[in-house]
Structures are given as structure tokens and as C-alpha cells.
Amino acid sequence: MSHPDPPAPAGRTGRVRLPRPMTSGEDSRVTTFELFFDLVYVFAFTQVSRLMAETHSAAGIAQALVILALLWWTWVGYAWLANRLPADQPFLRTGMTVAMIGVFICALTIPEAFDDFDGGLYGPMVFAVAYGVVRLVHLILFFVTATDDPELRRQLTVWSVSSVLPACAALIVGAAIGGEVQVWIWALAIVFEGLGTRALSPGGGGWRIHSVAHWSERHGLIVILALGESIVAIGVGVAREPISVPILLGTATSIVISVLLWWSYFRRLARVGEHTLARLSGGPLVKLARDAYSYVHFLIVAGIVLAALGIEDAMAHITDPEPLGWFGAAALGSGIALFAAGTIWFAVLVGERRPYFRGLEAIVATVSIPLLAVLPPAAALTAAVVLMGLVAGAEGWVHLRADRREAQSSTAA
Known part of the structure; x- marks a missing residue:
């Protein structure tokens, strides 16, 4: 990326000159x-x-x-x-x-x-x-x-x-x-x-796009803020309830859901996205920044907000043996599915390999909404953790094997 010319000195008019566009640094x-x-x-x-x-x-x-x-x-x-x-x-x-x-x-x-x-x-x-x-x-x-x-x-x-x-x-x-x-x-x-x-x-x-590092970090931070909403949702649901074992267990389960959402984006995808942007310039760089970030990241953030709603609804009734119900189940399941769909789209745009586990997660989260609706809130949160944990584990294992094969190929070459 070419560096801009140094700013010209202010003229006699005293007009304040704005800084030049950002560059890497x-x-x-x-x-x-x-x-x-x-x-x-x-x-x-x-x-x-x-x-x-x-x-x-x-x-x-x-x-x-x-x-x-x-x-x-x-x-x-x-x-x-x-x-x-x-x-x-x-x-x-x-x-x-x-x-x-x-x-x-x-x-x-x-x-x-x-x-x-x-x-x-x-x-x-x-x-x-x-x-x-x-x-x-x-x-x-x-x-x-x-x-x-x-x-x-x-x-x-x-x-x-x-x-x-x-x-x-x-x-x-x-x-x-x-x-x-x-x-x-x-x-x-x-x-x-x-x-x-x-x-x-x-x-x-x-x-x-003047700074790829700034662009990637900026969107990563808005994802963090949305994840913060999922953490707040845990406390909102039980803020006025006396502390109990079900609340403690539900809190732990809900935080694990938030951590798995974080892992799904930041463990690999965020880094791949930034590296892909760094290899581009001009129109292709702008198009990828627009499509993968300005558009697709809305799905990721919306998915987190919906999942947070499901978590809040479940935590509000965490001590109840009654079923979670359709509202909380639909919010939790569709939130996870929408988040997974957003990360799939993002992965495809930035050239990430093998996003099919995310596709499986989106499908299972959607079709499991009726099951989540009839489960007690604590069991519904646990089911969400199991689903997301299995996907994260399988995806991590596949990427680890692929990285090892690439490392061996590079060493042999």
C-alpha cells in the first residue's frame, strides 16, 4: 500500500488541515x-x-x-x-x-x-x-x-x-x-x-480501505460487544432470584455457550479474514471488506443477540421443571443457527477451508427447536452446549490435522 504524501503546511488563511488517510503502522x-x-x-x-x-x-x-x-x-x-x-x-x-x-x-x-x-x-x-x-x-x-x-x-x-x-x-x-x-x-x-x-x-x-488491520479489528470488537450482551443476558434472567444450585449450573452452562460463540469466530475465522484482506488491494479488497464484513457480519451479530435472548429466557426460568417453551427455544436455536450461517458465509468469502461443520450446526440447531421447547430450561442450555461443543471439537480436530499435513509438506519440500 502506497504511503500518502506528507501534509502540506498550513497557509496564511489559518485553515485547519485534516490528517491524511491512514496507512499501515x-x-x-x-x-x-x-x-x-x-x-x-x-x-x-x-x-x-x-x-x-x-x-x-x-x-x-x-x-x-x-x-x-x-x-x-x-x-x-x-x-x-x-x-x-x-x-x-x-x-x-x-x-x-x-x-x-x-x-x-x-x-x-x-x-x-x-x-x-x-x-x-x-x-x-x-x-x-x-x-x-x-x-x-x-x-x-x-x-x-x-x-x-x-x-x-x-x-x-x-x-x-x-x-x-x-x-x-x-x-x-x-x-x-x-x-x-x-x-x-x-x-x-x-x-x-x-x-x-x-x-x-x-x-x-x-x-x-486504508488499513486492513483496523478494519478486521474494528469488526472483531463489535462481535465482542455483542457477545457481551450474551453475558449480560445471563445475569438479567436471574438478577432478582435467590442464588441456588440450578442458577449456578445454568450460569456456568450459559457462559460456556458464550465462550463457544467466541471460539467459533476468533479461534480461526477472524485471523483468516484479516490475512485474506491483506493479500488484496484496490477493488477486490473493497468488495471483500464490504461483503464479508459490512454485510455478513450483521448476520453474526444478529445471531448472537438472538441466542442471548434465548439464554435470558432460559435463565429466567432456570429453576422451573416446566418446558422452556417455543419462544425461548426458537430464540436460542435460531440464534445459534443464524450465527453459524453467518460464519459459513464469511468463511466462504475469505477462502476458509471446510466450513461444513458449521452447516451441520446450523441445520441441527434449527431442527432441534421443537426438542429444546419441550426440555426444561437447564436441559435446553445443556443441549445447546453439547451441540456447539461437538462442532467446535470436530472442526478443531480437522483443522489441526490439515495444518499438520501442510507443515509436513512444507518440511519435505
């Missing part, structure tokens, strides 16, 4: 301000889980996933921006602080994003306007910092006019209409922007 890692920025998404993930749990229905889960997808688009946008310029320099830090306020307001209104509470402001409209502010700030920051890249500015212009602004307008229209129509309009806005963004840059367009 000490500034190519995630800044502490980006980590601080992500804290608002921790609260947002918690609110999404709360919406699912309180509605306790398929419709509520669908609404929550729509909200999660909208929030995901905001996070992705700022990830692309911070990959261009260090987020801890004054200009970006100021703008991203405004965005943090907007995201937090969105998170606050998640419980009434589709069903306004009595009194106060109209929740759906507050969410839509705050969301629009977050996206508008992102566009302003990106345009200002792209003054030295005419191709990127053209890409931003086309993208904002044809995708971002229409989607934001649709959210406001949907909030004004309300009811079931609102959900469909917001869902279509997500699909419209997602398809439009990809269609407008089939070969990578004018987008840039």
Missing part, C-alpha cells in the same frame, strides 16, 4: 475513542433484547431485528469513516460525539419505536429523526474528509442521493403513518439501502 489500529463510541451500541443491543423479551412474540422479534439492522448501518458507516482517518483527532471526534448522542437517543426510544407510550414525544418520530441526524453527520464528516479524493466524493454523492437520504426519508414517512405499515416501510428502507449500496459499487466503486 501504529495508527492503523482501533483508537480508544472508537471503543468509547461503541459503548452507545452496547446500550442499543441491550434495548433490542429488551424489546424482544417484552413483546415475547415473533412480531416483536421482527421489529427488534429491523431496529438492529438500522443501527448496524449507522455503525458500519462510521467504521468506514474511521478506517479513512484516525477517529481521535478533533474534527472527527467532535462529529462522532454528536453521532453518539443521536445513537443513544435512538436506543432510548427503541421500546416505543413501533408502539408509542402515552405522554411525552412521539417515540417512532423521535427515533426516525435521531437516526437521520446520525446518518447526516456521517455524510458531512465523510464529505469534508474526502476533499483530496474526487472519486470518493463522487461515490459519496451518488450513494447519499440515491440510497441514504431516501432511506432516511422513508423512516420519517413510516413513523408518521405508524401501525403495521411502519414496520414494512422501515424494513423496505433497509433492503433498499443495502441493495442500492451494493449496486452502486459493483467493483468497489470509489470506496477505500
Whole structure:
């Protein structure tokens, strides 16, 4: 990757010059301000889980996933921006602080994003306007910092006019209409922007990836934050219950599920993804960064959030001998399946070998939902651990054998 020219000295106008795009080196890692920025998404993930749990229905889960997808688009946008310029320099830090306020307001209104509470402001409209502010700030920051890249500015212009602004307008229209129509309009806005963004840059367009290390680490950290939600879910389910042996055992089992989710992503896949990105440049690099990370990682995060909901529901009834029920079983099973499907897609895109164990995990997790529904909560959590543990063990064994064969071949050569 070529290094940028050194910044020119400030002229007599006294205008503040922005830093040049990042390159590999000490500034190519995630800044502490980006980590601080992500804290608002921790609260947002918690609110999404709360919406699912309180509605306790398929419709509520669908609404929550729509909200999660909208929030995901905001996070992705700022990830692309911070990959261009260090987020801890004054200009970006100021703008991203405004965005943090907007995201937090969105998170606050998640419980009434589709069903306004009595009194106060109209929740759906507050969410839509705050969301629009977050996206508008992102566009302003990106345009200002792209003054030295005419191709990127053209890409931003086309993208904002044809995708971002229409989607934001649709959210406001949907909030004004309300009811079931609102959900469909917001869902279509997500699909419209997602398809439009990809269609407008089939070969990578004018987008840039300035630091592979930063890009990979950035997405790994958002996965960690989602896993943190699965840990929080354990405590939420039993926070007001007297401690008991079933709670202790359920806690241990639930933490093992979270660890296995972590292992499934970080033990090998995250490293393979970064190494694959590092071998690319130009359009192919941008396409892989967009498809494998901006798009596919949403499935991974959504799977973790759904699994966390299942864990919370199971832990809330961990001392009951009664069956877990369809809601908790569907959340747990579909969450594991969606996470596995996301990692399969990611593995295929980055060239990882033999993701078929993940396919088996996704299938078994899905078809076992009726079984999980009739099992007591503790047994359902144990079944999930057994399934994920077997897949992790088999996959680890296969990769270990393959690595040993490659090492022997290299030695012989």
C-alpha cells in the first residue's frame, strides 16, 4: 500500500488541515475513542433484547431485528469513516460525539419505536429523526474528509442521493403513518439501502480501505460487544432470584455457550479474514471488506443477540421443571443457527477451508427447536452446549490435522 504524501503546511488563511488517510503502522489500529463510541451500541443491543423479551412474540422479534439492522448501518458507516482517518483527532471526534448522542437517543426510544407510550414525544418520530441526524453527520464528516479524493466524493454523492437520504426519508414517512405499515416501510428502507449500496459499487466503486488491520479489528470488537450482551443476558434472567444450585449450573452452562460463540469466530475465522484482506488491494479488497464484513457480519451479530435472548429466557426460568417453551427455544436455536450461517458465509468469502461443520450446526440447531421447547430450561442450555461443543471439537480436530499435513509438506519440500 502506497504511503500518502506528507501534509502540506498550513497557509496564511489559518485553515485547519485534516490528517491524511491512514496507512499501515501504529495508527492503523482501533483508537480508544472508537471503543468509547461503541459503548452507545452496547446500550442499543441491550434495548433490542429488551424489546424482544417484552413483546415475547415473533412480531416483536421482527421489529427488534429491523431496529438492529438500522443501527448496524449507522455503525458500519462510521467504521468506514474511521478506517479513512484516525477517529481521535478533533474534527472527527467532535462529529462522532454528536453521532453518539443521536445513537443513544435512538436506543432510548427503541421500546416505543413501533408502539408509542402515552405522554411525552412521539417515540417512532423521535427515533426516525435521531437516526437521520446520525446518518447526516456521517455524510458531512465523510464529505469534508474526502476533499483530496474526487472519486470518493463522487461515490459519496451518488450513494447519499440515491440510497441514504431516501432511506432516511422513508423512516420519517413510516413513523408518521405508524401501525403495521411502519414496520414494512422501515424494513423496505433497509433492503433498499443495502441493495442500492451494493449496486452502486459493483467493483468497489470509489470506496477505500486504508488499513486492513483496523478494519478486521474494528469488526472483531463489535462481535465482542455483542457477545457481551450474551453475558449480560445471563445475569438479567436471574438478577432478582435467590442464588441456588440450578442458577449456578445454568450460569456456568450459559457462559460456556458464550465462550463457544467466541471460539467459533476468533479461534480461526477472524485471523483468516484479516490475512485474506491483506493479500488484496484496490477493488477486490473493497468488495471483500464490504461483503464479508459490512454485510455478513450483521448476520453474526444478529445471531448472537438472538441466542442471548434465548439464554435470558432460559435463565429466567432456570429453576422451573416446566418446558422452556417455543419462544425461548426458537430464540436460542435460531440464534445459534443464524450465527453459524453467518460464519459459513464469511468463511466462504475469505477462502476458509471446510466450513461444513458449521452447516451441520446450523441445520441441527434449527431442527432441534421443537426438542429444546419441550426440555426444561437447564436441559435446553445443556443441549445447546453439547451441540456447539461437538462442532467446535470436530472442526478443531480437522483443522489441526490439515495444518499438520501442510507443515509436513512444507518440511519435505
